[in-house]
Amino acid sequence: MYSRQMKHVLQELAAAAAWLLFGGYLAAIWRLSSGYLAAIWRLSGCYLAAIWRLSGCYLAAIWLLSGGYRAAIWRLSGCYLAAIWLLFGCYVAAVLLLIGYYLAAIWRLFGGCLAAVWLLFCCCLAAILLLFGCYLAAI
Known part of the structure; x- marks a missing residue:
């Protein structure tokens, strides 16, 4: 058992030594802490993606690598759908969705469960319609 360990x-x-030879000092350190993917991203120059990967936010790191900085930030705040729409370039739809979530959460705190559900539904519908309008305009 000792020999296996x-x-x-x-x-x-x-x-770690192999990566150190390639000049990735920080990558070698992260490799030792089991951050394989973080080390690879660190070597490619994506510091922020590597940090988020180490903190367990895989999706945020992937979106960050693809250029969606704001989407990655919103993903970290828990707004998955807003982040997805933001990645597609529909900023207004994402903002509407975020506003809807926050307002619905406030109304829910005051006991207006049904009002919160309706608000989310209306806001989602507005965002979907906006997305549809964006695609039609693009066509």
Whole structure:
């Protein structure tokens, strides 16, 4: 059992050393902390994506790599749908959706469950219609 653990440690050190040879000092450190993907992204120059990857926000890191900075930030705040629409370039739809979520949450706190549900439905519908309008305009 001791030799198996030692072998694993040596493998980890060897992998870190290999990355260190390529000039990725920080990548080698992150590799040792089990952040394989973070280390790869660090080597490619995406510092923020690597940090978010280390904190467990895989989707935010992926979106950040694809250029969706605001989408990644909104993903971190829990607004998945707003982030998706933002990635498609529909900023107004994403903002409407965010406003709808926040207003619905406030109304829900005051006991207006049904009002909150209606607000979300109306806001989602408005955003969908806006998306549809954007696509038609593009065509």
